[in-house]
Amino acid sequence: MTHRSETVLDVQDVHVEFSGIIALDGVSFGIAQDEILGLIGPNGAGKTTLFNCLSRLYHPSRGDILLGGTSILQWPAHQIARAGIGRTFQNVALFGDLTVRDNISVGMHALTRGNLVSDALRLPMSRRTEARIRTETEELAELLEIADVLEVTAANLPFGTQKRVELARALASKPRILLMDEPAGGLNQEEVFLLGELMKRVRTEFKTSILLVEHHMGLVMSIADHVVALNFGKKLAEGTPAEIQAHPQVIEAYLGGGDA
């Protein structure tokens, strides 16, 4: 076992049931600071259900989820970015008719609040705030190698580029933890490799912990620091990628289910 630093997010004994089907059965694990944690498991293992609990779409019937020691279960889903949790979607959820610049800025507006009076009067943002958003948008675009398409309408971009725009938007709200739902889906081999490199750079530059739910084992095993394997709603194993790849029950779960 490698040493892991203090946890940022703690999943504690989470239990979710859908009219008799137990989707998660007492799952517990933690995500450390600046860590990329891969969450894997065969079809129906409970990955999406857990992801949806973390993004507050589902509410566990038992257990707790703590971010920086505070339960997130009181936060409504639409305020989760404010709580410090960013996310990307499996099929990319951008504002297709907005430019890349505006899509990224939207993520920053989630954090930028005027006071109640200026909100009520719908006063424009201060010039300083506008300038800051502009600079930060451009810095993010630079990092994610989309600076050359900042003024392009999002819907007109290739899927792989749209994914990077979505990642930039999620990072714009400066999350403590970033949830990524099958980011490799729909990408070719080279794009998956580039995505992995990008995620490592994001982690280093932003000090963001990343929870990666992913079927693409090559990606998980090459970039995750720590892996949690689920099966039938329970945690089967956790450890380094090498430990998980060699874990007899994990191998059995994948081979047994015919899912790789």
Ligand SMILES: Nc1ncnc2c1ncn2[C@@H]1O[C@H](COP(=O)(O)OP(=O)(O)OP(=O)(O)O)[C@@H](O)[C@H]1O
């Ligand atoms: N909304 C729902 N209503 C009823 N049952 C559900 C619902 N969502 C998930 N389940 C069930 O909960 C279990 C876990 O499903 P979940 O989608 O979380 O697995 P998964 O690991 O994400 O699978 P996959 O890799 O196929 O996406 C499955 O038995 C599934 O049928």
